[in-house]
Structures are given as structure tokens and as C-alpha cells.
Amino acid sequence: MTSETPTTSKPNTATRDVAATAAMDAFARTHRLSPLEALPWLAAVAAYFVFPDYLALGSQILATIIFALSVDLLIGYAGIVTLGHAALFGTGAYTAGLLAANGWGDPVSGLLIAALVSALVGCVSGALILRTHGLTLLMQTLVVAALLYEVANKAGYYTGGGDGLQGMEVWPVFGLYRFDMLGKVAYLYCLTVLCVCWLVMRIVVNSAFGRSLMGIRENVARMHAIGTPVERRKLMAYTLSAALAGISGALIAQTTGFVGLGVLSLERSGSILIMLIIGGVGQLYGAFIGVPLYMIAQDRFATIAPVFWYFWIGLFMVFLVLFARGGALGILHRFVRRKEGGA
Amino acid sequence: MSEYVPALISIAFHGLTLAMVLYLISVGLSVTMGLMGFVNLAHGAFAMAGGYVASTLLAHFGLPFAIAILLAVVVVTLVSVVLERLLYRRFYGGVELDQVLLTMGLIFISVGAATYIWGPLPQPMQIPRALQGGIDVLGRILPVYRLFLIICGAIIVTLLWLALERTRFGAQLRAAVDNLRMAETVGINTSRLFASAFALGSGLAALGGALGAEVFALTPGYALEHLVYFLIVVAVGGLGSIRGPFFAALMVGITDTALKYYVPELGAFFIYLLTMAILLRYPRGLMGT
Amino acid sequence: MTGTPTTPAAIETRQLRKSFGAFVVTDDVDFRLEHGARHALIGPNGAGKTTFVNLVSGALAPTSGTIALNGADVTSLSQAQRVKRGLVRTFQINQLFRKLTVLENVGLAVTERNGLAGNAWRPAGRNRAVLDEAYTLLERVGLAADASRAIADLSYGRQRMTEIAVALGLKPKVLLLDEPAAGVPTGDVGLIIDLIEQLPADIAVLLIEHDMAIVFRVAKRITVLTEGRVLIEGTPAAIAQNPKVREVYLGERKPQ
Ligand SMILES: Nc1ncnc2c1ncn2[C@@H]1O[C@H](COP(=O)(O)OP(=O)(O)O)[C@@H](O)[C@H]1O
Ligand SMILES: [Mg+2]
Numbered sequence: 054m055t056s057e058t059p060t061t062s063k064p065n066t067a068t069r070d071v072a073a074t075a076a077m078d079a080f081a082r083t084h085r086l087s088p089l090e091a092l093p094w095l096a097a098v099a100a101y102f103v104f105p106d107y108l109a110l111g112s113q114i115l116a117t118i119i120f121a122l123s124v125d126l127l128i129g130y131a132g133i134v135t136l137g138h139a140a141l142f143g144t145g146a147y148t149a150g151l152l153a154a155n156g157w158g159d160p161v162s163g164l165l166i167a168a169l170v171s172a173l174v175g176c177v178s179g180a181l182i183l184r185t186h187g188l189t190l191l192m193q194t195l196v197v198a199a200l201l202y203e204v205a206n207k208a209g210y211y212t213g214g215g216d217g218l219q220g221m222e223v224w225p226v227f228g229l230y231r232f233d234m235l236g237k238v239a240y241l242y243c244l245t246v247l248c249v250c251w252l253v254m255r256i257v258v259n260s261a262f263g264r265s266l267m268g269i270r271e272n273v274a275r276m277h278a279i280g281t282p283v284e285r286r287k288l289m290a291y292t293l294s295a296a297l298a299g300i301s302g303a304l305i306a307q308t309t310g311f312v313g314l315g316v317l318s319l320e321r322s323g324s325i326l327i328m329l330i331i332g333g334v335g336q337l338y339g340a341f342i343g344v345p346l347y348m349i350a351q352d353r354f355a356t357i358a359p360v361f362w363y364f365w366i367g368l369f370m371v372f373l374v375l376f377a378r379g380g381a382l383g384i385l386h387r388f389v390r391r392k393e394g395g396a
Numbered sequence: 397m398s399e400y401v402p403a404l405i406s407i408a409f410h411g412l413t414l415a416m417v418l419y420l421i422s423v424g425l426s427v428t429m430g431l432m433g434f435v436n437l438a439h440g441a442f443a444m445a446g447g448y449v450a451s452t453l454l455a456h457f458g459l460p461f462a463i464a465i466l467l468a469v470v471v472v473t474l475v476s477v478v479l480e481r482l483l484y485r486r487f488y489g490g491v492e493l494d495q496v497l498l499t500m501g502l503i504f505i506s507v508g509a510a511t512y513i514w515g516p517l518p519q520p521m522q523i524p525r526a527l528q529g530g531i532d533v534l535g536r537i538l539p540v541y542r543l544f545l546i547i548c549g550a551i552i553v554t555l556l557w558l559a560l561e562r563t564r565f566g567a568q569l570r571a572a573v574d575n576l577r578m579a580e581t582v583g584i585n586t587s588r589l590f591a592s593a594f595a596l597g598s599g600l601a602a603l604g605g606a607l608g609a610e611v612f613a614l615t616p617g618y619a620l621e622h623l624v625y626f627l628i629v630v631a632v633g634g635l636g637s638i639r640g641p642f643f644a645a646l647m648v649g650i651t652d653t654a655l656k657y658y659v660p661e662l663g664a665f666f667i668y669l670l671t672m673a674i675l676l677r678y679p680r681g682l683m684g685t
Numbered sequence: 686m687t688g689t690p691t692t693p694a695a696i697e698t699r700q701l702r703k704s705f706g707a708f709v710v711t712d713d714v715d716f717r718l719e720h721g722a723r724h725a726l727i728g729p730n731g732a733g734k735t736t737f738v739n740l741v742s743g744a745l746a747p748t749s750g751t752i753a754l755n756g757a758d759v760t761s762l763s764q765a766q767r768v769k770r771g772l773v774r775t776f777q778i779n780q781l782f783r784k785l786t787v788l789e790n791v792g793l794a795v796t797e798r799n800g801l802a803g804n805a806w807r808p809a810g811r812n813r814a815v816l817d818e819a820y821t822l823l824e825r826v827g828l829a830a831d832a833s834r835a836i837a838d839l840s841y842g843r844q845r846m847t848e849i850a851v852a853l854g855l856k857p858k859v860l861l862l863d864e865p866a867a868g869v870p871t872g873d874v875g876l877i878i879d880l881i882e883q884l885p886a887d888i889a890v891l892l893i894e895h896d897m898a899i900v901f902r903v904a905k906r907i908t909v910l911t912e913g914r915v916l917i918e919g920t921p922a923a924i925a926q927n928p929k930v931r932e933v934y935l936g937e938r939k940p941q
Contacts, residue, residue: 191492272782
């Protein structure tokens with residue numbers, strides 16, 4: 054009907070290649086490393102030398118970033134809001150703790166076993182609860198965590214119940230590097246594990262699988278219509294996220310030598326959400342900003358005025374939700390865009 | 397043989413007490429979640445506030461019990477309306493994550509504020525002398541206060557249900573829960589309706605928190621500690637339902653008490669399992685629309 | 686299985702029924718879509734056309750009745766499984782990723798069809814073959830120039846074309862088009878018609894459409910649906926002359 058519709062005429066290959074390449078490059082660019090991505094690692098290495106007295110806190114931060122990454126995979130990428138991710142964090146912590154308290158103190162294999170157990174718990178609970186949506190799903194995540202909390206609480210013979218798990222003995226890493234009083238080995242151990250987890254996360258979110266998760270988050274109807282097995286994808290994400298959460302919990306158990314019921318608590322599930330939101334959701338690096346900010350602030354506050362910590366963090370949350378929903382990364386993006394727009 | 401009867405009475409009695417308190421606190425949450433599409437995790441903070449304010453009025457101002465409770469309910473209701481107009485309203489029907497974060501923030505504020513004002517230890521509630529002591533029922537000594545609680549609860553629940561059947565507000569609320577868009581098109585002012593429903597729900601929560609301070613001890617962590625139970629009552633009962641949560645509260649109350657009596661080592665475990673199973677079978681709850 | 690002499694249709698529904706509460710939206714519909722058909726389903730607003738598409742594609746579960754694809758019962762299959770068997774639908778209201786480009790939107794569909802979308806290791810951008818295929822498809826439907834533009838920046842007509850392009854990326858054997866020209870400015874309707882007319886002949890097309898000009902241009906067969914029931918089915922000429930149809934549908938066109 055119109056002359057512009059290129060019906061069967063072969064397109065000019067030369068012009069096609071230019072246009073096609075431009076279009077495809079935009080698509081392909083995202084998974085390439087940018088120099089900016091070195092920043093968190095430079096900061097982490099610098100912190101090791103600049104703050105030798107704070108390495109214990111540093112290890113906690115590094116390990117918690119993994120937890121935040123695992124939550125980001127669910128909330129930020131797959132769009133699954135969870136109020137009970139401590140269930141999987143705690144499973145990892147107790148797995149590693151129980152291993153170390155019962156004669157298997159090898160940290161690396163302990164970490165892997167914890168990841169597996171958490172993944173298994175995630176896979177089974179996910180298969181059950183991911184069939185529901187919205188508020189019901191939120192409830193289910195909460196209930197799973199509460200369930201495991203009760204198990205740990207009542208199985209006091211094994212877990213120490215409310216007193217926490219005693220008598221963990223963690224062996225040197227690879228039989229070579231003994232965990233020292235200053236926390237140097239712990240810090241480097243956590244940093245290495247974080248680096249591996251970050252790499253995995255980065256690969257996953259930039260993969261076709263990662264794209265399909267984002268598709269599910271943005272428009273489930275569309276994904277169903279293009280033949281995406283939505284439930285299975287979500288379960289895969291949930292299981293992977295569970296493994297990461299388990300690793301995080303295991304790291305904290307191994308480096309502190311203690312596991313308490315708090316690892317399974319609602320407060321743990323809630324505070325990790327807060328840390329992630331402070332940094333920014335669904336952008337991979339939110340965890341690297343939000344977790345240190347939160348944990349350092351908490352550490353400072355705890356020495357000055359512990360009573361006010363909850364009050365101020367709560368107030369801060371309210372303001373964040375009202376005025377800065379993208380978190381720190383969101384503000385940064387807006388700032389950069391305005392600068393570019395103004396120039 | 398004869399030992400079972402008193403035990404059953406005891407379980408029914410204490411279970412009913414727990415159920416009444418749970419219901420009073422949670423029914424407002426059901427409306428907020430079902431009607432406004434808002435996950436108010438901080439709902440328990442209203443209950444806690446009701447308890448703290450009432451106990452303070454009793455201990456420091458020597459007000460009569462009934463007056464103290466009523467004043468506490470009024471204060472909390474007013475505060476809740478302010479919060480609803482300033483904060484909650486913006487997020488109705490919005491992104492779940494925002495609601496979760498906002499109300500998680502409010503919980504933390506409530507924890508901090510309560511610790512600052514009342515300290516970390518449980519706040520005692522002074523019960524009037526007339527309601528202290530026990531009463532013998534078929535060989536069991538049952539606390540008078542709990543009996544009072546059950547009767548109070550029953551009266552309030554009856555009034556609430558009657559009000560929802562008979563008043564204009566009740567009719568509007570039922571219409572809105574049934575079909576919000578339809579309610580809007582027939583000219584119901586939903587914004588005002590939401591505010592009133594929210595106020596009523598918070599007021600009832602404050603009442604439940606104040607009367608039930610003996611069941612759920614007043615500590616700063618209140619809103620977080622009992623959140624799971626409140627949410628279970630709502631989710632199992634059915635979001636938006638007024639009656640559903642009552643039966644869910646009964647289920648939780650009786651089961652919880654019976655378990656504590658017979659198999660204390662199971663704790664809340666069984667209730668969580670039951671909740672999961674029910675929600676898998678009935679994702680909208682037992683009486684959800 | 687009941688020994689009908691006819692060859693299996695591309696789509697066949699039997700006594701297909703859907704009710705929301707007491708409200709019956711699809712009322713025992715028996716319907717056949719032949720292989721390679723150009724079949725239009727028309728009917729007033731609220732007749733249940735979109736619901737029918739939702740039932741056939743698997744987005745909704747029927748209250749009762751069966752749906753067969755090439756003679757095989759697919760009633761209990763998930764939407765994804767039906768798509769894998771070549772049953773694809775488009776949406777009356779665009780369901781596109783507005784922040785993503787046209788190429789990415791189509792690429793997502795191609796990736797899913799190729800079975801690459803479950804791969805969590807390989808960077809999506811490395812799937813060159815997917816992008817090539819998606820781009821070739823865009824050339825074929827006349828959207829190549831827009832390949833790297835975000836959906837939100839496209840004219841509505843071109844968004845509707847992308848909606849069809851995404852479906853084509855799934856290599857459908859049966860295509861359910863839910864009002865492809867809905868909301869498209871008159872000037873751009875021609876683009877959509879061209880696109881539909883150029884669809885490979887072996888695809889069975891069920892076209893839901895309000896615009897009678899399009900229906901009579903494209904369809905070889907028409908089914909009229911009112912209040913969830915099939916009112917009549919026939920050739921365009923027969924339908925155009927049918928008094929009942931003129932009464933409930935064609936004649937009812939009020940000036941708007
Ligand atoms: N999920 C639903 N719940 C209740 N009623 C629905 C639902 N989906 C569609 N309907 C009703 O079914 C009828 C048919 O809708 P639809 O299939 O969209 O019609 P059409 O596409 O022919 O305009 C309408 O009256 C609509 O209100
Ligand atoms: Mg329609």
C-alpha cells in the first residue's frame with residue numbers, strides 16, 4: 054500500500070550492517086566491565102590498610118553485602134518481595150555453625166555445604182510458596198522464616214536455642230591461614246568470597262536468564278505470552294538467592310565463631326531490606342553502598358546512643374521512601390543525568 | 397477422666413482470651429490490607445501505643461481503669477488519623493516494597509520511641525482490684541481479669557458486627573470491600589471512608605493492646621515480636637474480611653494454648669505449618685473475597 | 686477421539702465456558718480455526734472476545750470445556766507449553782517493555798523460543814544469532830529503522846506493530862490477534878493491515894477486530910460473538926447480509 058514497507062526486496066547489506074550493529078551494540082554493551090566497577094574493591098582493599106582496628110566490622114560488612122546481593126536478586130531483579138530471607142541466611146549460618154561445632158571446621162567446604170543446604174531449603178520452600186502472589190506471598194515468606202526460627206529455638210539440644218550455638222571450632226582456611234585475633238584472615242576470606250559471589254551475581258543478571266527475570270518483574274503477562282515458564286524461572290532465582298544468603302550466613306558464623314537465633318529473626322529480614330533500599334534496588338551495586346552505610350552508622354550509634362538507633366533509622370526509612378526511592382544510586386543517577394543535561 | 401474436663405476448660409478459656417485480643421488488634425489490619433491494598437506492618441505499634449498510654453495514665457495519673465483505657469484509645473486513634481492523612485494515604489494500592497519499607501520504618505520508630513520513654517523492660521499494667529484474683533469454674537481457678545477480657549471482647553465484637561450491618565458507614569465499608577470501583581461510581585467518598593476505617597481499626601488495636609497487656613506484654617519490640625501472629629490472623633481469615641479474622645484468631649488462640657498445654661516443645665511451630673498449609677490451599681484466606 | 690470425520694483443526698474448542706462468579710462471559714463456545722485460516726471474531730464490546738483469547742492461549746483457565754491444538758487436548762497445559770506448540774497471542778492493550786528497545790522486546794521473545802532464556806551464564810548480549818534473527822524480523826515487518834528506539838518513544842501505530850513482531854518472533858503456527866489496530870490513528874491503520882496481509886500463509890490467524898474495514902479486507906471467514914455466545918459464523922458476504930448481525934452489531938454503530 055505504501056512505498057516504505059520493504060516487502061520482499063532484499064535490504065542493502067551495507068546499510069543494514071551499520072544500523073544493525075548500532076542496535077545490537079546497545080544490547081551487548083551492558084555486560085562489559087566498566088572502570089567504575091573497580092571502586093568497591095579498591096575501597097575494600099584500602100580499608101584493610103587504613104582501618105586495621107575495624108577489620109571485624111569490615112568482615113561483617115563484606116559478608117552482609119552478599120546477603121544484600123541475594124535479596125537484590127529477588128526483589129530488584131525478579132520482583133519477589135520477601136520478608137523472610139533470614140530463613141535462608143540463618144539456615145546457612147546454622148549449617149556452618151553446626152558443622153564447625155561437631156568436628157568439621159573446614160571453612161571452605163563448610164561454606165559450600167551451607168550454600169547447598171540453603172539452596173535446598175530455598176528450592177523446597179520456594180516450590181511451595183512461589184505459587185502465591187502479592188500479600189499472600191509476603192506472608193508465606195514471613196511464615197517460613199518464623200517456622201525455621203521456631204525449629205532452631207526448640208531444637209536447643211543441637212542449636213543451643215536462645216543461648217546460641219556454642220563451641221564452634223573453625224579450622225584455618227585451606228589448612229594454611231588461621232583466623233587471627235585482628236581479623237585479617239577473616240577480612241580477606243570474606244572479601245574473596247564476596248568477590249566470587251559478586252561475579253556470579255553479575256554474570257547471572259546480565260544473562261538471558263537475568264533479562265527474563267527483569268521481564269517477569271516488569272510485565273508477567275507479557276512473559277507468559279512469550280512462553281516463559283515463569284514459575285520455574287522464579288524458583289531458579291529463589292534457589293540461587295537462597296544459596297547466596299546461605300553463604301553470607303555461613304561466613305558470619307565462621308568469622309564470628311557464634312550463631313544465635315537472631316540470624317533467623319524478622320529483624321534480620323527487615324534490616325537487610327533497609328540496607329538494600331538505602332543503596333538502591335535492582336542495580337547490583339546498591340548492596341555495596343547501603344550495607345556499609347547502615348552498618349557503620351549502626352556501629353557508631355551503638356557506642357554513642359544505642360536507644361536512638363532504631364528511632365533514627367526508622368525515621369530515615371520513612372524519608373527515604375517518601376523522597377528518595379531509588380536509594381543512593383538513584384540519587385547519583387539523577388545527579389549525573391542533571392549534570393549531563395545542563396552541560 | 398475427670399482430669400480432662402478442667403484441662404479443656406482451661407484451654408478453651410485461655411485460648412478464647414488470646415483469640416479476643418488477637419482479633420481486636422488484627423481486624424483493622426484486615427481492612428487496611430484488603431480494602432486499601434496496604435501492607436501495614438506497623439499496625440501492632442498502635443496496639444502497643446494503646447497499652448503504653450493506658451498503663452501510664454493508670455500508674456502516673458491515677459485515672460480510673462475504664463477512663464484510662466478510653467483515653468488511650470482516643471489518643472491512638474487521633475495519632476493514627478494524622479499518620480493516615482500524612483503518610484499512609486499516599487501509598488494505598490501502590491508498590492508493595494514501598495509499603496513494607498515505610499511501615500518497617502514506622503516499626504523501628506516505635507521501638508526507639510518506646511525504649512526511650514518507657515525503657516526496655518516490660519511495662520506493668522495496673523489492673524483494678526475488682527478484676528484481680530480468681531474464680532472457681534468446675535474445679536479450675538480462672539483469673540477474673542481474663543473472664544472480664546472475654547466478656548469485653550465479646551461485647552465489642554458484637555457491637556462491631558452490628559455496626560457494620562446496621563450503619564451507613566458499615567454499608568459503605570462492605571460495599572467498598574466487595575467492589576471498590578463500583579463503590580466509587582455510586583458516590584461513596586472512599587478517601588473519607590478509608591480514613592474512618594483506618595481510625596476504627598487503629599482504635600480497636602489500641603483497645604486490644606491496652607486490655608490485652610497481660611497477654612501480649614508491653615515491651616518496645618511489641619510491633620515486631622507479634623507481627624507474625626497478627627498477619628497470620630489476617631491472611632488466614634481473609635484479607636478485607638471482618639469476620640474471617642475472628643475465626644482465624646479463634647483457631648490460633650485455641651491451637652496455641654492447647655499446644656502450650658500438651659506439647660510445649662512444639663511451640664508456635666505447628667501454627668506456622670498450619671498457616672502455610674491453609675494459605676497454599678486458600679491463597680485468599682478462609683473468608684477472603 | 687469421538688470419531689469426527691474432519692481433519693483436526695488448528696484450534697478447536699468444545700463447550701468452552703468461563704464464568705466469573707455468576708457472570709458467564711464465555712458460554713459453551715464451539716469453535717474451529719482451520720489451518721492457514723484468516724478468521725475474524727467480531728462482536729460488540731464486552732462480548733467476551735478477549736476472554737476467549739485468554740482461554741485459548743491459557744492465560745485464563747476455563748470453567749469447563751476443552752481446547753484442542755491440532756487435535757491434541759491442551760486444556761490443562763500452561764501458557765508457556767502452548768506457546769512452545771506454536772499457539773501465540775497478542776494483546777488488545779500493549780504489553781511491551783516500554784523502557785526497552787524494539788530490538789530488545791523482540792529479542793526477549795526469540796531468546797525464549799530458542800530455549801536460551803534459561804541460560805544464566807552466557808551474557809545475553811553475546812547471543813548474536815538471537816539479535817540477528819530479531820533484526821531480520823524487524824526488517825521484514827518494516828521496523829528496522831526503529832530497532833534501537835525505546836518503545837515509549839514510538840508512535841502508537843508502531844508500538845502495535847511491535848506487539849505483532851514480538852509474536853512473530855515466537856514463530857507461531859496459530860496467531861491470535863486481539864484488536865491489533867485498536868487505538869491506532871487512521872493514517873497508520875494501513876501499516877497494520879499490510880503487516881497482517883503479509884503474514885506467512887501457513888499461519889492460522891484469528892483476528893479480533895472492531896474495525897469492519899480491516900475485517901472485510903483480511904478475513905475469509907467471520908464468527909460473531911454476542912454475550913459470550915456464538916451468534917453466527919460464515920463468509921464475510923453472508924455475515925454482511927445477515928439481518929441478525931446487522932441488528933446487533935453492524936447496525937448498532939452509533940456516531941461517536
Ligand atoms: N477477570 C474478570 N473478572 C470479572 N469480569 C470480567 C473479567 N474479565 C472480563 N470480565 C467481563 O467479561 C466481559 C467480557 O469481557 P472481554 O472478554 O474483555 O470482552 P471484549 O474483549 O469482547 O470486549 C466484560 O463484561 C468484562 O467486564
Ligand atoms: Mg477485548
